[in-house]
Amino acid sequence: MTQTIQAVRGMNDILPDESALWERFEEVVRSWAHAYGYRSIRMPLLEHTALFRRAIGEATDIVEKEMYSFVDELNGESLTLRPEATASTVRAAIEHSLLHAGAQRLWYMGPMFRHERPQKGRYRQFHQVGAEALGYAGPDVDAELILMCARLWDDLGLEGVRLQINSLGALDERRAHRDALVAHLKRHAADLDADSRRRLVTNPLRVLDSKNPAMWPIIEGAPKLLDHLGEASLKHFDGLQAILKDAGLPFSIDHHLVRGLDYYNLTVFEWVTDRLGAQGTVCGGGRYDGLFTQIGGKPAPAIGFAMGVERLIALLQEAGGSGAAEAQDVYLVHQGEAADRFAFTVAERLRDHGFSVAHHCGGGSFKTQMRRADASGAQVAVIVGDDEAAAREASVKSLRVERAQIRLALDALPESLSQLLYAEES
Numbered sequence: 001m002t003q004t005i006q007a008v009r010g011m012n013d014i015l016p017d018e019s020a021l022w023e024r025f026e027e028v029v030r031s032w033a034h035a036y037g038y039r040s041i042r043m044p045l046l047e048h049t050a051l052f053r054r055a056i057g058e059a060t061d062i063v064e065k066e067m068y069s070f071v072d073e074l075n076g077e078s079l080t081l082r083p084e085a086t087a088s089t090v091r092a093a094i095e096h097s098l099l100h101a102g103a104q105r106l107w108y109m110g111p112m113f114r115h116e117r118p119q120k121g122r123y124r125q126f127h128q129v130g131a132e133a134l135g136y137a138g139p140d141v142d143a144e145l146i147l148m149c150a151r152l153w154d155d156l157g158l159e160g161v162r163l164q165i166n167s168l169g170a171l172d173e174r175r176a177h178r179d180a181l182v183a184h185l186k187r188h189a190a191d192l193d194a195d196s197r198r199r200l201v202t203n204p205l206r207v208l209d210s211k212n213p214a215m216w217p218i219i220e221g222a223p224k225l226l227d228h229l230g231e232a233s234l235k236h237f238d239g240l241q242a243i244l245k246d247a248g249l250p251f252s253i254d255h256h257l258v259r260g261l262d263y264y265n266l267t268v269f270e271w272v273t274d275r276l277g278a279q280g281t282v283c284g285g286g287r288y289d290g291l292f293t294q295i296g297g298k299p300a301p302a303i304g305f306a307m308g309v310e311r312l313i314a315l316l317q318e319a320g321g322s323g324a325a326e327a328q329d330v331y332l333v334h335q336g337e338a339a340d341r342f343a344f345t346v347a348e349r350l351r352d353h354g355f356s357v358a359h360h361c362g363g364g365s366f367k368t369q370m371r372r373a374d375a376s377g378a379q380v381a382v383i384v385g386d387d388e389a390a391a392r393e394a395s396v397k398s399l400r401v402e403r404a405q406i407r408l409a410l411d412a413l414p415e416s417l418s419q420l421l422y423a424e425e426s
Helices: 016-035 049-056 061-066 086-095 139-156 171-187 194-202 204-209 213-220 231-246 309-318 337-352 366-376 386-391 410-425
Strands: 046-048 068-071 078-081 104-113 125-134 162-167 265-272 281-287 302-308 330-334 357-359 380-384 393-398 406-409
Touching: 016 104, 016 139, 016 309, 046 049, 046 086, 049 061, 049 078, 049 086, 086 104, 086 125, 086 302, 125 139, 125 309, 139 162, 139 231, 139 265, 139 281, 139 302, 162 231, 171 194, 171 204, 194 204, 204 213, 231 265, 265 302, 281 309, 302 309, 330 337, 330 366, 337 357, 337 380, 337 386, 337 410, 366 380, 380 386, 380 410, 386 393, 393 410, 406 410
Parallel strands: 330 357, 330 380
Antiparallel strands: 046 078, 068 078, 104 125, 125 302, 162 265, 265 281, 281 302, 380 393, 393 406
8 A cells, every 4th residue: 555645744734724823923914014114025945055054154053953955966056945034135135235225124924944853833844924124233223123023922912922132242242252151161061961062162152052951050150241242232232221121111131142043243132931831932033233244245234033933823822812714704505507607607796796705516405505504604605596597696595693585686696795794793
């Protein structure tokens, strides 16, 4: 017997009931991004591998272990399914000279790919919503992006999502902190886990991001990056905090918040929750002023964030969000050779007037079709037999309210149906 083919591990189907919740989430996101003046950008799923190696950093877990990369047999190029979208956004901005027209507020939504261990809310194909503000240098736009996130949680009706912020300072400040951090970690070398020993050589700052509880006492005693910040970096960070306080938005400073990618500087932030187990981050972002030059463009300041859609959907479901699809207005019942043909005319006429119509297919008796109509959740059944077809008429039966069945001419059907549905809703 032929073996059944299933989805690739960690790449999940989103079935119709759940997809309805995704669609409502996406509608909220589009309206929210528009309200802040952010315009949509769509980048390809495949990029040159060099883009991510240069942007994300050779010593990151993403580049070392998680990217889906392959060599294109036609031209020998190394290509990668995008593991994140900030690098692609900056690449597009450079390639198409977007900043020549001035600073840009951009947003995106779509799938990303990382080869990591699948778990609840974390998959190998996952989806992100992100926003990138390109060409803005001050803490005001940092605050705008953070306040955007707070408004989205409110628009979605999510509670218990907390803001953590930190500053990574400038490159020379991070180097000074790195030297102090390496010295501290070497004093505890015998107690470091395997991941931390590896990161001590390749990317010591990432040790602060360890999820291993055994490492936390060492991390707690580590030098703080804020103690190494100069006047300009502190002024930027203080400016961000002042705006957030004026807006009444609670936050905490997390001295161990470093984010996972090499391109960040100055402001970094995460939104976290206790409602998703150990994987509690639902949104993260920060400033990446050096990324434009890092991948071959002219210097430009920039900041952005990305949020995991699967995790937000899980939060919506945990909060009682329904995944049930909205029912059609009309279920179209028909039987008879002439009626079967005329039913298509009726269905399209109703759709022309904005009604959603579930057109019964597959045959069956009137009784069977009416059972399907009732189970569909539609408000009314529009019924067509050969007699109605000959007269270019249709019968209307209310499915949710006790009303007498009526028969109407096709031309009068849309207006009468509109009045009937409005009466039932009110």
